[in-house]
Amino acid sequence: MTDQGMRITQGQFSFLPDLTDEQIAAQVRYALGNGWAVNLEYTDDPHPRNTYWEMFGMPLFELRDPAALMAELEQCRKSFPRHYIRVTAFDSTRGWETPRMSFIVNRPQHEPGFRLVRQEVDGRQIRYTIHPYATDKPEGERYP
Amino acid sequence: MGSPATNEVREAADRYKAGVIPYKQMGYWDPDYGPKDTDLLALFRITPQPGVDADEAAAAVAGESSTATWTVVWTDRLTAADVYRAKAYRVDPVPNTGPGTQTEAQYFAYIAYDLDLFEPGSIANLTASIIGNVFGFKAVRALRLEDMRIPLAYLKTFQGPATGIVVERERLDKFGRPLLGATTKPKLGLSGRNYGRVVYEALRGGLDFVKDDENINSQPFMHWRDRFLYCMEAVNKASAATGEVKGHYLNVTAGTMEDMYERAELAKSLGSVIVMIDLVIGYTAIQSMAKWARRNDMILHLHRAGNSTYSRQKNHGMNFRVICKWMRMAGVDHIHAGTVVGKLEGDPLMIKGFYDTLRGTRVPQSLEHGLFFDQDWASLNRVMPVASGGIHAGQMHQLLHYLGEDVVLQFGGGTIGHPMGIQAGATANRVALEAMILARNEGRDYLREGPQILEQAARWCTPLKAALETWRDITFNYESTDTADYVPTPTASF
Numbered sequence: 001m002t003d004q005g006m007r008i009t010q011g012q013f014s015f016l017p018d019l020t021d022e023q024i025a026a027q028v029r030y031a032l033g034n035g036w037a038v039n040l041e042y043t044d045d046p047h048p049r050n051t052y053w054e055m056f057g058m059p060l061f062e063l064r065d066p067a068a069l070m071a072e073l074e075q076c077r078k079s080f081p082r083h084y085i086r087v088t089a090f091d092s093t094r095g096w097e098t099p100r101m102s103f104i105v106n107r108p109q110h111e112p113g114f115r116l117v118r119q120e121v122d123g124r125q126i127r128y129t130i131h132p133y134a135t136d137k138p139e140g141e142r143y144p
Numbered sequence: 145m146g147s148p149a150t151n152e153v154r155e156a157a158d159r160y161k162a163g164v165i166p167y168k169q170m171g172y173w174d175p176d177y178g179p180k181d182t183d184l185l186a187l188f189r190i191t192p193q194p195g196v197d198a199d200e201a202a203a204a205v206a207g208e209s210s211t212a213t214w215t216v217v218w219t220d221r222l223t224a225a226d227v228y229r230a231k232a233y234r235v236d237p238v239p240n241t242g243p244g245t246q247t248e249a250q251y252f253a254y255i256a257y258d259l260d261l262f263e264p265g266s267i268a269n270l271t272a273s274i275i276g277n278v279f280g281f282k283a284v285r286a287l288r289l290e291d292m293r294i295p296l297a298y299l300k301t302f303q304g305p306a307t308g309i310v311v312e313r314e315r316l317d318k319f320g321r322p323l324l325g326a327t328t329k330p331k332l333g334l335s336g337r338n339y340g341r342v343v344y345e346a347l348r349g350g351l352d353f354v355k356d357d358e359n360i361n362s363q364p365f366m367h368w369r370d371r372f373l374y375c376m377e378a379v380n381k382a383s384a385a386t387g388e389v390k391g392h393y394l395n396v397t398a399g400t401m402e403d404m405y406e407r408a409e410l411a412k413s414l415g416s417v418i419v420m421i422d423l424v425i426g427y428t429a430i431q432s433m434a435k436w437a438r439r440n441d442m443i444l445h446l447h448r449a450g451n452s453t454y455s456r457q458k459n460h461g462m463n464f465r466v467i468c469k470w471m472r473m474a475g476v477d478h479i480h481a482g483t484v485v486g487k488l489e490g491d492p493l494m495i496k497g498f499y500d501t502l503r504g505t506r507v508p509q510s511l512e513h514g515l516f517f518d519q520d521w522a523s524l525n526r527v528m529p530v531a532s533g534g535i536h537a538g539q540m541h542q543l544l545h546y547l548g549e550d551v552v553l554q555f556g557g558g559t560i561g562h563p564m565g566i567q568a569g570a571t572a573n574r575v576a577l578e579a580m581i582l583a584r585n586e587g588r589d590y591l592r593e594g595p596q597i598l599e600q601a602a603r604w605c606t607p608l609k610a611a612l613e614t615w616r617d618i619t620f621n622y623e624s625t626d627t628a629d630y631v632p633t634p635t636a637s638f
Contacts, residue, residue, distance in 0.1 A: 005602040008387035012320045013582060015350060015574045019602065023582070048317060048389045089320075095526075098310045101320035116384035124373050124548035128380035128415060 004112035008046050009105050011086055011103040021070060024087065028066035031089035034047055037061045039090070040070055040076050041107075042083040044142040045135050047114075059090055073105060082143040084109045108143035147497055154523075156221075164215050166204035171226060172212065177233040177256060184257040185293035186274055187516045190461055191250050200230035200254035200286055208278040210261060238629050240302045250459065252290070263302035267427040269582050275462060280299060289462040291353050292469060292504040293517035294425045300522055302473040306437035306444050308525025309503065309550050312477060315417065315443075316389045318352060320452045322366045322549055323394075324573055325353035327532065327556040331360065334410040336370030337533065340378040342566060346559055347382030349570025353552065354378075356395035358422045358449040368398075368407055377415040393420035393445045393478075403430060412440050420445035420478075423467075426473060434475025445469060445478040445530070458626055465494075471527065484546040485619070486534035491627045494548055503550055505636075511630035528552060536615040537576040537608060541594020544580050553577070563614055568607035575605045 005059075013019060019027070031038050038060055041053035056076045060069060076085055084105035088099050121139040134142040161171070167173065179185055186209075192201035195260055198330055204212075204232045210230035234254040263269035283420035302319040313319055328334070328342045343354045354375075360366035375392045383390045396407035404421070411419045419442055423432050430446065444550070454461035464481070471479050481498040482490035495515035503526045507519045531547055532554035555573050562569025579601040584590045590597060602609035 004428060006385075009350065010317060010388055013578050015571070015578045016582060016601075019582075023586075026586045027582070030587070046387050048383060051317070063615055095523075096310060098314060099319045102317075102321070114384040116381055125414065126367075126373075126377065128376070130380070130384045 001080050006086070006111045008104075008111055008113075010048065011044070012101060013103045018107075019103070019105060023072055024073070026065040027091075027101070027103065028087065030068050031087075032063060034089075034091070034100070035093075036089040036091045036100055038101075039064065039088055039096070040069070040085060040105075041088060042076060042085045044080075044108075044139060045132060046084055046111075047130065047132050047135070049072070053084070053086065059088075067085075070108055077106055079105070085126045086109070110123065110143070152461075160216055160218055160221055162216055162218075164211050166200055167207045167212060168200050170207060170212060170216070171229050172206040172210075172232060173199055173203035174231045174233055175530075177231045179233065179256040180258075182295045182297045183261045184259065184262065184270075184295055185254045185299060185517055186257065186289060187291045188253045188255065189250055189288040189290050189459065190253050190284055191248055193283055194286050196252040196283050198235045198249075198253075198455040199232070202251065202255070204281065204283045205278055205287065206230040206232040206255045208281050209255070209276065210257060219466070220364060227258050228451070230255050230261070232467070240629065242506045246343060246430070248285070249496060252414060256464050257298055259295060262298065262499060265300070265303075267431060271427060271470070276464070279460075286460040288458065288460055289466050291463065291514065291516040292466055293519055294473065294519055296397050296400075296471060296522045299473065299524060302524065303431075303434060303438060303475045304524030305432050305472060305477045305527050306442065306525075306573060307474050307477045309429065309477075310526070312443055312528060315441075316352065318389070321550065321577060322544070322547070323352045323552045324350065324577060325355055325530070325532075325552050325554040326351055326559040326570070327355045328360075329357075329556055329560050331357040333365050333602070336366050336374040339366060339371055341374050341376030342560060343392050344378035344382055345566035346570045347379060349389075349559075349567030350386075350574030351435050351559065351570045352388070353391045353393060353418070353554075355393040355445070355484060355554065358397075358447040360395050361397050369410065372416075373466070374408055374412070376416060389417065391420050395420045395422070395423055395447075396422075396433070397422045401446070404429070404433065405442065406440070408433070408436055408440070412442060416442070418443040420448040421476075422447050423471075426448045427470065429509050430471070430474045430476065438475070439479070443477045444475070445565040446476040446480075448480045463514065463626070465497050465501050466497050468492060468527070472502060472521070472524060476527060477525075478530050478552060480532055481529035482524055482615050483531040483533055483535050483543070485542050486531065493628060494626055497628075499529050499547065499551070502529050503548075510626060514628045517602070526550070530554060532556065534618075536618060537572045537611045538598065538615050538618075539593075540573075540580045540598065541590050544577075544584060545591045549581075558611070558615065561614075563608055563610050569611065572605070572607040572611035575608050576603055 040056040042082035043053035086104050091100040112133040116133045119127040147169045190201050211228045232255050236252045238250040241247040346354050379390050379392050394411045396404050398404045431569050454466040482495040484492045484495050497515050509518050530552040536558035560571035583597045
């Protein structure tokens with residue numbers, strides 16, 4: 001398979017073409033229909049272990065219609081046009097109490113990806129570090 | 145006529161006279177017994193020997209799986225024997241068996257066991273009673289353990305799944321869709337270097353997990369350390385290439401516990417998120433590994449190697465749903481539990497029963513799904529079922545419909561056998577999955593429209609197009625050997 005260039009594939013729908021706003025709204029509607037609260041989070045550090053992206057406001061617990069979230073998304077994209085932005089849906093049901101959906105709704109034009117750093121240690125073992133090229137620069141200056 | 149006290153003494157004296165008396169008269173049959181919330185309940189399918197009546201066969205099973213021996217022993221009288229005797233309290237004929245049918249008469253026997261018959265937190269102890277000597281007992285021609293109700297009080301003595309679905313997903317940062325896996329093929333013969341190639345290609349192409357097969361341990365063609373080192377190179381390289389957390393189930397199954405711990409420790413030190421074991425290592429070893437996994441923040445995958453030797457035939461052995469219960473108690477995070485549409489045994493209703501048992505928090509009785517009892521799981525973590533064996537991208541709508549979202553879909557041949565290569569095979573599966581989840585969430589009738597949804601995605605995804613062309617017509621439509629026997633009313637009739 002030819003490599004199409006780096007595309008971070010975190011989230012539920014990264015193997016599909018970028019979702020349209022209409023498609024995003026439909027997914028948010030599904031989350032709300034399940035009684036889940038949605039929020040937006042953004043980052044310019046896409047390391048797979050970077051759990052805590054910045055919150056663009058709190059989860060919208062009172063939300064009944066996707067329109068308000070879509071308006072928030074527009075704001076978020078305006079403020080952070082070259083960041084990763086994701087929608088997360090939180091389920092408060094006993095026994096879950098965890099995200100039930102997570103998908104990327106904005107990403108930088110160019111994704112430089114990650115360097116794999118190998119530190120050779122005893123025996124034939126290697127300690128691996130995954131390093132996002134973008135994070136060599138300070139926050140906010142990472143994706144031109 | 146003596147006083148009631150005198151009568152009791154005389155009855156007791158008769159009961160304990162040396163010799164052989166029917167189990168029913170020994171106190172193992174009590175149709176008036178009301179099971180306590182703390183009792184362990186078991187449902188057996190009994191095929192009595194000719195001439196043995198059903199109640200006596202049930203009493204015998206209760207006796208042989210608890211306190212009885214073949215003859216009366218006076219030493220019972222030194223104990224509170226009545227507490228320790230299991231009690232058969234209900235016997236129903238199995239529908240469509242007995243005179244006028246193709247099958248000899250079978251009965252569902254309900255048996256209650258007092259909690260104090262069992263050691264806390266020990267599957268070995270529980271099973272030594274319930275599936276011990278009794279299965280070789282001559283008075284029954286065949287015997288099958290169909291289901292159990294584990295009381296809350298007993299469940300609370302078990303750790304349960306080391307990680308559970310919730311934490312597994314949080315750790316992997318993967319939500320809202322089934323996870324995707326594949327088993328490295330060929331099963332045997334690849335060197336460590338060649339093996340790691342398969343792992344890298346599959347993960348790079350879009351799978352979340354790759355898996356060792358059950359019989360990949362440490363053989364002359366590939367010793368375990370080689371495999372671990374190359375697999376972790378593959379996992380980390382794929383993770384860097386995609387920005388996702390990836391894993392490979394490193395099989396730590398070995399000849400001794402010491403060897404297994406050594407292998408698990410290396411997996412940990414190399415940074416693996418998951419290790420695997422085979423069911424054949426035994427219940428105690430499984431519990432030990434589950435405790436190790438909890439201590440070391442490791443997901444524990446169980447391959448059910450061997451289960452079909454005793455779970456497949458309807459009249460003898462045990463139902464797989466009982467294994468599901470024991471394994472949830474023992475503490476595994478993943479267990480292979482059937483695909484419905486793939487190559488291995490699996491009636492859709494039965495599989496739903498297994499999946500509900502593994503994933504539910506309170507699972508209600510459902511005879512249709514083979515669940516004879518309500519089961520409250522007492523906050524034990526959920527187990528992630530794994531669907532593996534003869535499945536491919538073209539079945540994605542059916543897999544999602546039957547198995548739901550919290551499942552690992554493992555496409556071994558369906559990834560590695562792809563005409564354009566392993567990466568393409570993995571991509572085809574991932575695209576098919578994401579397209580199907582998107583459609584489901586949009587409210588589409590994805591089960592009916594599944595083929596069109598896939599065709600649509602295949603228009604822009606060549607690997608999916610090739611997968612659909614290769615496997616479109618592959619189905620495994622054989623009749624299941626293990627199906628539910630029930631009638632919708634409480635009393636069975638012929």
